[in-house]
Amino acid sequence: MTMVGDSIARSDAGAKVQGGAMYGVDHREVGMLHGAILRSPVAAGRIVSLDTSAAEALAGVYLVCSAADQPETMAGWVLKDQRLFATGNVRFEGEPIALVVAEDRATALAGVAAIALVIDELPGVDLETACSSEARVIHPDWQSYVPAGGEAADYPRRGNVAAEMRAEPAGVDEAFARAAQVIEDRFTTNRQYQAYLEPKAAVATYADGRYTIHTSVQHPYNVRERVAQLLGVRVSAVRVVGKTIGGGFGGKLDASVEPIAAFAAKLTGRPVKIRNTRTEDILTCPSRENAIVTMRTALDADGVMIARDVTVEMDNGAFSAEMPWLASLPLHILGAIYELAGPTRVISRLWYTNTAPTGAFRGVGGTYLYMALEQHTDHIANTLLVDRLQFRRAHLIHDGSASLSGQVLGDAGILAEGYDELERVAPWQQVLADLKPWQGVGIASGVWMTNPMPGQATVKMNEDGTVHVITGATENGSGALTMGVTQIVAHELGVNAANVYVTMPDTDVSGYDAGSQGSRTTHIVGRAALDAAIEVKRQLFDVAANLLEADPADLTIVDGRVSVVGSPAVSIDIADVANAALWTVGAVAATSSYTSPAIPFDAGCGSGVLFTTMSTPTYHVHMAVVEIDPVTGRVKIVRYVVIQEVGRAINPVGVRGQIQGAVTQGIGLALYESLRIGADCRYLERSLEAYRLPLALDIPEVEIVLMEHPDTNGPFGAKGVAEPAVVFAPAAIINAVSHALGRSITALPVTPEEVLSIIEEIEGEA
Amino acid sequence: MMSVSLNINGRDRSVNVDGADTLLDVLREQVGLLGTKEGCVEGECGACTVLIDGAPVDSCIYAAAAAGGRQVTTIEGLARPGDYSPIQQAFIDGGGVQCGFCTPGFIVTLTALLRRNPDPSRDEINNALSGNICRCTGYSQIIEAALLVAAAATSTPTPAGAVAQ
Ligand code: FES
Ligand code: FES
Numbered sequence: 001m002t003m004v005g006d007s008i009a010r011s012d013a014g015a016k017v018q019g020g021a022m023y024g025v026d027h028r029e030v031g032m033l034h035g036a037i038l039r040s041p042v043a044a045g046r047i048v049s050l051d052t053s054a055a056e057a058l059a060g061v062y063l064v065c066s067a068a069d070q071p072e073t074m075a076g077w078v079l080k081d082q083r084l085f086a087t088g089n090v091r092f093e094g095e096p097i098a099l100v101v102a103e104d105r106a107t108a109l110a111g112v113a114a115i116a117l118v119i120d121e122l123p124g125v126d127l128e129t130a131c132s133s134e135a136r137v138i139h140p141d142w143q144s145y146v147p148a149g150g151e152a153a154d155y156p157r158r159g160n161v162a163a164e165m166r167a168e169p170a171g172v173d174e175a176f177a178r179a180a181q182v183i184e185d186r187f188t189t190n191r192q193y194q195a196y197l198e199p200k201a202a203v204a205t206y207a208d209g210r211y212t213i214h215t216s217v218q219h220p221y222n223v224r225e226r227v228a229q230l231l232g233v234r235v236s237a238v239r240v241v242g243k244t245i246g247g248g249f250g251g252k253l254d255a256s257v258e259p260i261a262a263f264a265a266k267l268t269g270r271p272v273k274i275r276n277t278r279t280e281d282i283l284t285c286p287s288r289e290n291a292i293v294t295m296r297t298a299l300d301a302d303g304v305m306i307a308r309d310v311t312v313e314m315d316n317g318a319f320s321a322e323m324p325w326l327a328s329l330p331l332h333i334l335g336a337i338y339e340l341a342g343p344t345r346v347i348s349r350l351w352y353t354n355t356a357p358t359g360a361f362r363g364v365g366g367t368y369l370y371m372a373l374e375q376h377t378d379h380i381a382n383t384l385l386v387d388r389l390q391f392r393r394a395h396l397i398h399d400g401s402a403s404l405s406g407q408v409l410g411d412a413g414i415l416a417e418g419y420d421e422l423e424r425v426a427p428w429q430q431v432l433a434d435l436k437p438w439q440g441v442g443i444a445s446g447v448w449m450t451n452p453m454p455g456q457a458t459v460k461m462n463e464d465g466t467v468h469v470i471t472g473a474t475e476n477g478s479g480a481l482t483m484g485v486t487q488i489v490a491h492e493l494g495v496n497a498a499n500v501y502v503t504m505p506d507t508d509v510s511g512y513d514a515g516s517q518g519s520r521t522t523h524i525v526g527r528a529a530l531d532a533a534i535e536v537k538r539q540l541f542d543v544a545a546n547l548l549e550a551d552p553a554d555l556t557i558v559d560g561r562v563s564v565v566g567s568p569a570v571s572i573d574i575a576d577v578a579n580a581a582l583w584t585v586g587a588v589a590a591t592s593s594y595t596s597p598a599i600p601f602d603a604g605c606g607s608g609v610l611f612t613t614m615s616t617p618t619y620h621v622h623m624a625v626v627e628i629d630p631v632t633g634r635v636k637i638v639r640y641v642v643i644q645e646v647g648r649a650i651n652p653v654g655v656r657g658q659i660q661g662a663v664t665q666g667i668g669l670a671l672y673e674s675l676r677i678g679a680d681c682r683y684l685e686r687s688l689e690a691y692r693l694p695l696a697l698d699i700p701e702v703e704i705v706l707m708e709h710p711d712t713n714g715p716f717g718a719k720g721v722a723e724p725a726v727v728f729a730p731a732a733i734i735n736a737v738s739h740a741l742g743r744s745i746t747a748l749p750v751t752p753e754e755v756l757s758i759i760e761e762i763e764g765e766a
Numbered sequence: 767m768m769s770v771s772l773n774i775n776g777r778d779r780s781v782n783v784d785g786a787d788t789l790l791d792v793l794r795e796q797v798g799l800l801g802t803k804e805g806c807v808e809g810e811c812g813a814c815t816v817l818i819d820g821a822p823v824d825s826c827i828y829a830a831a832a833a834g835g836r837q838v839t840t841i842e843g844l845a846r847p848g849d850y851s852p853i854q855q856a857f858i859d860g861g862g863v864q865c866g867f868c869t870p871g872f873i874v875t876l877t878a879l880l881r882r883n884p885d886p887s888r889d890e891i892n893n894a895l896s897g898n899i900c901r902c903t904g905y906s907q908i909i910e911a912a913l914l915v916a917a918a919a920t921s922t923p924t925p926a927g928a929v930a931q
Contacts, residue, residue: 246803657907
């Protein structure tokens with residue numbers, strides 16, 4: 001029986017197609033009250049007065065609370081710069097100011113409407129203002145903030161600069177001084193909203209000094225820590241119980257409504273539910289950051305790239321979540337595909353602004369960094385009159401190339417293999433020759449990583465021969481648990497995948513897990529579960545060897561029966577082995593943990609490098625062919641090809657779903673989705689009607705070629721799969737649009753209006 | 767408050783509603799049918815799709831009072847408990863489900879399409895799905911599930927998307 005490599009159905013599909021799956025927003029408790037949050041209507045200002053008496057007087061209102069009631073503690077994922085409620089000042093539209101808890105949601109909302117709030121509004125600071133002038137300091141107390149990891153974990157930051165990473169090798173300025181020409185581009189990208197279909201929600205209860213929170217989050221242990229920090233209690237006083245997750249894509253890694261619900265549960269003594277409206281969700285979600293990327297490349301008289309100089313300004317929003325860590329990303333991306341004959345300087349800065357805190361969205365900043373790098377690469381090739389594909393191939397990194405942080409990429413030659421695969425399925429000259437008017441083709445390629453953070457799994461054999469996998473990992477919809485880990489354990493134990501049950505996370509029960517992020521679950525948790533399964537198998541064989549009077553080394557499990565290799569007639573059901581074990585060695589179970597090994601890097605590569613290497617790298621080549629409708633400005637994707645290294649495809653249908661879905665999100669970022677920040681620092685898009693998401697009509701059937709170079713550490717060779725395709729899609733599409741129009745594209749997304757204005761510009765020049 | 771009688775998944779029942787109550791509120795909060803999802807409450811995402819007299823509607827913008835005397839079918843009413851309709855089975859087999867939050871809406875919408883048009887083209891499926899957003903799948907495996915049911919229906923006498931009674 002083979003399980004790994006089979007496209008078996010995911011174990012949660014039945015309930016999901018019948019409407020039986022219960023998500024965070026569906027959870028309810030007996031005696032539950034409902035909370036609604038008064039959020040700041042403006043981006044910046046001083047709270048002059050907050051009169052909650054009218055709300056308190058409403059029939060059915062149980063509690064009104066605000067900053068005056070909150071514990072004196074600070075909280076944050078990387079830096080402790082946050083409180084439960086806005087205290088004195090508001091710093092972004094949507095920041096919680098007060099909570100009303102009532103017997104039903106309508107009354108709670110009426111209570112919020114009855115609060116009299118006076119704010120002395122200040123002009124908001126946006127990214128352009130923050131990084132181009134002497135802007136007002138958004139956190140005058142920034143020096144007093146302490147990193148979550150303690151004082152020793154502090155990193156370069158000052159005033160509105162929430163984090164700064166500088167890698168400044170010698171010789172950059174000298175190279176630019178002697179350059180024959182300099183290619184320079186400036187790119188901007190707007191925010192992208194995760195737009196998971198299930199808005200955030202949580203139900204909290206309080207008893208015996210402990211908080212229990214039912215919620216659908218990607219990283220229960222992180223939410224547990226945030227709740228504990230904000231409430232000023234130790235982490236073990238908080239229990240987070242996972243529910244089915246209605247999508248997350250990074251937007252559900254950190255706490256949102258959970259701490260406030262927990263606070264209210266204690267104050268009322270009743271279960272409290274809080275759920276976001278879609279508008280609240282958009283206003284407060286840690287969207288993919290907006291950014292400005294400036295890229296300059298020095299070329300000598302022979303067209304050789306002798307130096308590069310890159311500056312990235314990223315919008316942190318009003319508080320730091322995961323972003324200080326992500327400010328190191330440009331260092332890894334910008335040196336990791338094309339080799340230069342000289343140094344690259346990278347400076348990235350993360351700026352506090354009066355906007356919602358930004359965060360991780362699948363592919364994080366890789367999306368716009370690769371778009372900038374690949375558009376810039378096309379710009380260089382076109383300037384040198386060299387074919388864009390040839391230029392790329394001539395400069396590709398190879399086995400043993402080092403990244404800008406000094407990480408040796410031992411298998412980077414897979415990138416060239418990816419180009420060979422692309423040539424096989426889409427011969428370049430043929431693709432160029434087949435282009436029709438208003439069509440263009442774009443290529444993007446590079447390296448991505450698999451998040452290395454730790455995870456644990458317990459595998460226990462039930463008395464009926466079925467298997468439970470107990471883990472704090474989360475099934476965010478990707479199938480990493482319901483296909484990946486399930487199949488890995490089934491395969492190793494020789495049981496049917498339908499007999500393997502992966503539990504929902506519960507921080508009181510399951511071991512630590514770093515959450516569904518960075519394609520880590522199948523790789524990390526799959527490895528932990530595999531190691532535990534191997535130990536479970538050893539225990540089973542020890543017991544079975546006695547029962548079968550055989551040597552454990554001669555045993556195997558096939559179809560749920562332990563048998564002697566070579567004599568299948570000598571066999572016993574694993575259920576009987578598991579039962580026998582209860583009365584001898586004890587219940588059959590094992591726990592194992594895994595985290596990716598640390599990777600050597602050059603500690604002198606720069607300052608403020610909070611994340612230093614790319615774990616378990618994978619390699620990717622994408623090609624997009626687009627067609628532009630010159631009348632409507634609409635860009636249609638005519639063809640899309642993904643060549644992706646996956647290590648080992650545990651479930652091909654699942655892998656395909658991840659790639660198709662990730663490309664779709666990349667198409668959204670390239671062509672439609674834009675969360676714009678207005679002059680008053682408030683979002684212009686505030687509903688799913690205004691925020692244009694890709695529909696079935698917009699999406700091509702993606703052609704996928706998988707490359708499999710099994711990873712020595714990954715379970716059955718698996719590497720991260722789900723995230724990378726979104727990273728390269730905007731770059732490939734923007735290069736194709738640029739090719740079709742014969743113009744550089746310098747802003748994400750390129751909407752139909754944008755396309756029309758470029759066409760007008762071209763016609764104006766003609 | 768007024769009393770409204772309607773038929774939900776084959777059962778007659780009456781509910782008390784006021785003018786502002788949506789059908790989605792009544793289904794989820796009064797009737798306890800949580801399979802119909804709420805993604806936006808603005809008629810954009812389709813997660814709340816139900817059938818009213820066989821036609822798909824966004825229940826989040828449909829006044830509960832207007833459902834009086836009508837047949838409402840939710841995701842829970844498309845197959846016998848423990849059973850799957852052909853389109854449900856095709857979603858399971860072909861990777862049409864990821865997080866699943868959009869899934870009830872897609873399945874209800876496609877059930878209506880396949881009853882109206884047992885052999886839809888890819889374009890007809892895309893058009894029928896123009897009111898349903900899926901953030902996870904990129905749609906391909908959903909569209910293929912519908913095409914698979916259509917192909918099976920045209921080669922056998924069983925009507926596609928048939929409802930178990
Ligand atoms: S909840 Fe009704 S369309 Fe989104
Ligand atoms: S499966 Fe998640 S939104 Fe469609």
